[in-house]
Amino acid sequence: MPELPEVETIRRDLEKQIINKRINNVFVLSPEVITTPKPLRFKKLIIGTTIKKIIRCGKLLIFELKRTNLCPVYLTVHLRMTGQLIVSRISNRARVSLQLSNRSFLNFYDQRKLGRLSMVDNWRKISLVRQLGPEPLNKDFTLTRFKQMLKNKKTKIKPLLIDQKFLAGIGNLYAAEILFLSRISPKRIANSLNEREITSLYNNIKKVLKLAIKCRGSSVDTYRDAKGEKGTFTRHLKVYARRDKPCFACKTPIKRIVLGGRGTYFCEVCQQ
């Protein structure tokens, strides 16, 4: 489940590998992963462009593609659950494969085909982007702003943290870890948090995401970076996927409940 740290790791990897490379050809094994435009038009649009910039917006990757004598066009990639972007040789498993001018291939793999690719003229107009909450690692995401954001929220804090309209980039795994370190129960109503709890939550959002980027993400399941390597934040996990295992702080077995339809791991003693 690629979240902000995983997507950012891939973005940085790709930035080193494919900037200024020309897209010479495209191979589409699974046309259903391309939402817009139709695969044939998609191919026509993308072939002959040069990759100029790679932007991350929440969990979305955006490739700025330059065309001669024309406005740039943007390729967007959402990895969803099992999507991978790996630079390697030609592959018959890749759902979509971009052949680059240095004879390497940017391969989009996706076991479950939930990931999505599209081509747009203006990525800022995509509804997903427009609705996105603040980037938790940006300077404009201040403690004051966070307090303001929580003020009138009557929902449970865990589903709120993974709501992309509230905050960009946090998913199920990092929400669980952030709440454990903040010693806050996932069931708490957002506007019931006191000053001290909000500050702790704010600090841990930044701390966990930064450390996870340093670790190149978490490879619980299928996540791989752009070189096909696993991330090492997995070994820092305190609660996620640790059902019935002893809490590292108090030895109480970690609980798994369902909140907002998602598995939620926490220690009911440490997190109040």
Place this chain on the structure above:
DNA sequence: CGGGGCTCCTGTGCGC
């Protein structure tokens, strides 16, 4: 407007 529940998708792991 908000929250709950369903859908997409397939490999994995469990119980009978």
Place this chain on the structure above:
DNA sequence: TGCGCACAGGAGCCCC
């Protein structure tokens, strides 16, 4: 041993 089913969860959708 083999089958059927629940489960994993990001995002979009419908519905109340």
